Amino acid sequence: MSVRMVARRLGSKLLPRFAPAATLHSHATSFGFKEVNEEEKSQLVGNVFTKVASNYDIMNDLMSGGLHRLWKDRLVSKLSPFPGMKHLDVAGGTGDVAFRILETINSVNRRAKEDTREDDLQEETQIYVCDINPNMLNVGKKRAQERGLGDLGSLVWVEGDAEKLTFKDDSMDGYTIAFGIRNVTHIGKVLAEAYRVLKKGGRFLCLELSHVDTPVFKQLYDYYSFSVIPVVGELVAGDRDSYQYLVESVRRFPPQEVFASMIADAGFQKVEYENLVGGVVAIHSGLKI
Amino acid sequence: MHRSAAKRLLHSSFFYANQTSPIRTIAAPRFRFRFLASTTPEPNDFNTRTSSSSTLGDRPSHTSTTSTPRANYEEEQARVLAASLHHVIRLGWTEAAMIAGARDVRVSPSIVGAIPRKEAALVEYFMDECLQKLIDKIDSGELQLLDLVASERIAKLIKVRLQMQAPYISKWPQALSIQAQPSNISTSFKQRAMLVDEFWHASNDEGSGVDWYLKRTVVGGIYSTTEIYMLTDNSTDFEDTWIFLKERVRDAFDLKKTFQEVKYFAEAVGAGLGSSLQGFAKKS
Numbered sequence: 001m002s003v004r005m006v007a008r009r010l011g012s013k014l015l016p017r018f019a020p021a022a023t024l025h026s027h028a029t030s031f032g033f034k035e036v037n038e039e040e041k042s043q044l045v046g047n048v049f050t051k052v053a054s055n056y057d058i059m060n061d062l063m064s065g066g067l068h069r070l071w072k073d074r075l076v077s078k079l080s081p082f083p084g085m086k087h088l089d090v091a092g093g094t095g096d097v098a099f100r101i102l103e104t105i106n107s108v109n110r111r112a113k114e115d116t117r118e119d120d121l122q123e124e125t126q127i128y129v130c131d132i133n134p135n136m137l138n139v140g141k142k143r144a145q146e147r148g149l150g151d152l153g154s155l156v157w158v159e160g161d162a163e164k165l166t167f168k169d170d171s172m173d174g175y176t177i178a179f180g181i182r183n184v185t186h187i188g189k190v191l192a193e194a195y196r197v198l199k200k201g202g203r204f205l206c207l208e209l210s211h212v213d214t215p216v217f218k219q220l221y222d223y224y225s226f227s228v229i230p231v232v233g234e235l236v237a238g239d240r241d242s243y244q245y246l247v248e249s250v251r252r253f254p255p256q257e258v259f260a261s262m263i264a265d266a267g268f269q270k271v272e273y274e275n276l277v278g279g280v281v282a283i284h285s286g287l288k289i
Numbered sequence: 290m291h292r293s294a295a296k297r298l299l300h301s302s303f304f305y306a307n308q309t310s311p312i313r314t315i316a317a318p319r320f321r322f323r324f325l326a327s328t329t330p331e332p333n334d335f336n337t338r339t340s341s342s343s344t345l346g347d348r349p350s351h352t353s354t355t356s357t358p359r360a361n362y363e364e365e366q367a368r369v370l371a372a373s374l375h376h377v378i379r380l381g382w383t384e385a386a387m388i389a390g391a392r393d394v395r396v397s398p399s400i401v402g403a404i405p406r407k408e409a410a411l412v413e414y415f416m417d418e419c420l421q422k423l424i425d426k427i428d429s430g431e432l433q434l435l436d437l438v439a440s441e442r443i444a445k446l447i448k449v450r451l452q453m454q455a456p457y458i459s460k461w462p463q464a465l466s467i468q469a470q471p472s473n474i475s476t477s478f479k480q481r482a483m484l485v486d487e488f489w490h491a492s493n494d495e496g497s498g499v500d501w502y503l504k505r506t507v508v509g510g511i512y513s514t515t516e517i518y519m520l521t522d523n524s525t526d527f528e529d530t531w532i533f534l535k536e537r538v539r540d541a542f543d544l545k546k547t548f549q550e551v552k553y554f555a556e557a558v559g560a561g562l563g564s565s566l567q568g569f570a571k572k573s
Contacts, residue, residue: 082388174399174402199396200395200396201397201399201400287400
């Protein structure tokens with residue numbers, strides 16, 4: 001996995017090279033390559049995820065060749081979780097990122113090196129998993145049970161909207177959103193909410209499918225996205241349209257630099273991004289001070 | 290001019306230290322950064338600083354007491370690192386110390402995740418702090434260097450600098466091993482080079498050319514060996530270390546005299562040989 005990291009301190013003087021939803025009519029937004037009303041978009045996305053919820057993890061494995069696990073591992077290692085952390089994972093339905101964070105904090109490796117004082121803090125660790133779709137949350141709860149994390153008080157499943165979180169201001173140490181932000185209707189609102197709930201010193205991390213620029217690889221990736229994935233979706237999940245939506249929404253999402261400037265506009269500092277697999281996936285990070 | 294150059298290098302080294310990974314946060318110079326940081330038109334004030342030491346940029350600037358809602362993350366980082374030093378004695382140069390430090394200044398410990406090369410950043414911050422304190426001590430004249438001979442001056446400077454490490458001596462081997470790691474070695478080398486430069490500058494060194502490098506290499510060597518000797522010294526107030534230091538400095542200066550004498554001797558021999566050869570050639 002080639003890690004090519006470029007970062008910019010972006011301010012208001014950055015000119016957006018691609019205008020995302022900004023150029024569309026103010027009450028229209030994109031659902032893949034289709035244009036829809038804003039009210040409709042969350043409905044349509046809701047339908048997609050209700051349908052895919054049960055096969056979500058298998059499809060992830062098939063589409064990324066198992067790489068999504070490594071990407072999520074990388075996300076969590078960048079986060080550097082610590083005992084006593086209050087963390088919010090948004091659009092984290094099936095719980096992948098939340099489980100990893102909890103396991104990192106509780107790992108034997110870490111506990112061996114720990115200060116005895118931190119044992120008390122261990123109790124205070126809270127990972128909130130927020131998702132707008134109750135089906136995804138149910139799948140997540142089941143998986144938590146299977147992994148043995150179900151009865152720990154540390155995992156809290158919350159149904160909620162990323163654009164209007166029910167958490168208090170300055171209450172979270174960390175905020176992650178993995179493969180969720182391209183599905184929201186208003187990216188700016190989500191970023192603003194993220195900024196609101198984070199404490200001073202809190203970090204925002206976003207893992208998302210992004211844009212590939214390298215010439216040959218780009219063609220291969222496009223072919224794979226548009227020709228292979230919907231077919232696999234049809235065969236495995238019996239649902240071609242949802243996966244067609246998925247690959248289209250990736251193309252519609254702003255490229256790395258533009259998204260980074262949006263994060264900076266929300267008030268975050270030290271905005272950086274790291275490309276994984278040549279840009280197929282990017283991890284954006286920001287700090288609230 | 291020399292001093293301000295050292296100061297500028299000092300600040301850029303701390304700044305640079307956080308940039309040696311491939312992630313480059315291309316930050317504008319501080320005042321411009323602050324100007325861009327706010328999306329609202331009000332001007333940014335300086336943040337309150339808890340210590341007078343190596344924060345980036347405008348060192349001589351004075352702080353206002355109002356804290357701005359858009360404080361610079363680098364300042365916060367410096368505050369966290371400063372607070373972390375109190376925990377190093379107990380927890381070592383580790384992430385745990387930095388997390389405890391962040392809690393002390395009431396910043397979320399998540400900020401530690403954003404610091405590149407975490408433990409190394411802490412060690413480098415400490416090295417910069419010590420250099421700054423040393424410069425301040427020299428400037429304030431409390432060391433009374435002018436009364437001393439060159440060799441005594443060097444010895445005193447090294448002693449003063451090493452005494453700053455004395456509280457952390459139990460964890461200093463860890464710091465040395467962190468500095469020796471491949472990703473950190475370039476920064477630590479630069480910091481030590483600046484330190485040795487400062488020693489010579491304070492001793493009013495006027496060397497040039499090869500001499501300049503030679504002097505710095507020799508004093509760098511004395512400093513490093515004394516530092517390592519100090520790690521296993523159990524005498525009260527590190528008495529044995531200072532004796533060791535004096536010996537090494539004396540050896541170095543003696544060696545210099547020896548080299549000079551050898552040079553004169555060689556010249557004399559060469560002159561003598563040359564004239565006897567000439568005489569021989571003339572005869573035949």
